[in-house]
Amino acid sequence: xxxxxxxxxxxLSRSNLARHxxxxxxxxxxxxxxxxxxxxNGYYLQDxxxxxxWKIEELHEIAKISTRFDIVVGGAVKEGKNIFNSSLYFSEGxxxxxxxxxxxxxxxxxxxxxxxxxxxxIESFQTRFGKAVSLVCEDIWRGSTFAKIEExxxxxxxxxxxxxxxxxxxxxxxxxxKWKSLLQTASIVSKATTIFVNRxxxxxxxxxxxxxxxxxxxxxxxxxxxxxxxxITIVEI
Numbered sequence: 001x002x003x004x005x006x007x008x009x010x011x012l013s014r015s016n017l018a019r020h021x022x023x024x025x026x027x028x029x030x031x032x033x034x035x036x037x038x039x040x041n042g043y044y045l046q047d048x049x050x051x052x053x054w055k056i057e058e059l060h061e062i063a064k065i066s067t068r069f070d071i072v073v074g075g076a077v078k079e080g081k082n083i084f085n086s087s088l089y090f091s092e093g094x095x096x097x098x099x100x101x102x103x104x105x106x107x108x109x110x111x112x113x114x115x116x117x118x119x120x121x122i123e124s125f126q127t128r129f130g131k132a133v134s135l136v137c138e139d140i141w142r143g144s145t146f147a148k149i150e151e152x153x154x155x156x157x158x159x160x161x162x163x164x165x166x167x168x169x170x171x172x173x174x175x176x177x178k179w180k181s182l183l184q185t186a187s188i189v190s191k192a193t194t195i196f197v198n199r200x201x202x203x204x205x206x207x208x209x210x211x212x213x214x215x216x217x218x219x220x221x222x223x224x225x226x227x228x229x230x231x232i233t234i235v236e237i
Contacts, residue, residue: 004033009201012042032070036199037160040075044203053078066090082117087134097125101136130155137161149190156193164206188219
């Protein structure tokens, strides 16, 4: 399976949808295209979430393109009175799976609990390429998540993220090393290929480092994209 890791910088506006369509229409001979967390919105929306969140039916153009290949996007999604930080998996012209971020950070620079509602379940779902699990960023930073993915035993896991650079020591970014450990552990525990896509760019003092990665089902790191640079890289898994 050929996976396009789309590491890019979204804007704080709904104009991101047009860029998604542009990028997707340029792709050829891929099986899955994966964007970062909140790729449709940008991270630091705050109160703008009330105007800029999406209803699923507004994403019909992405659904249409998914007749060619599967697509994972991140967005602020409105359902009734609730708004979720979501990972959306489109396939064969429809929304196949909707994961609502469960663990919303509410410390320091992060205020997600002020603006989003929490999801409550991690589920597996069947794709053309095997059983999958979708997660969003902070979801993987919990022991309960590792227990759940071991139980579900997926073939592959997608983790989309908006992780900013934090902590520098011995020429390395500490948060990058922590993510590597988490992703490797997820692969070993679940015996699944783990695909991590992180955004780049700056928003209100937050600098996002990119460095999207793939770990094989044996815990071996297969690829890492550049730090701080936009990149569209196709990886064969």
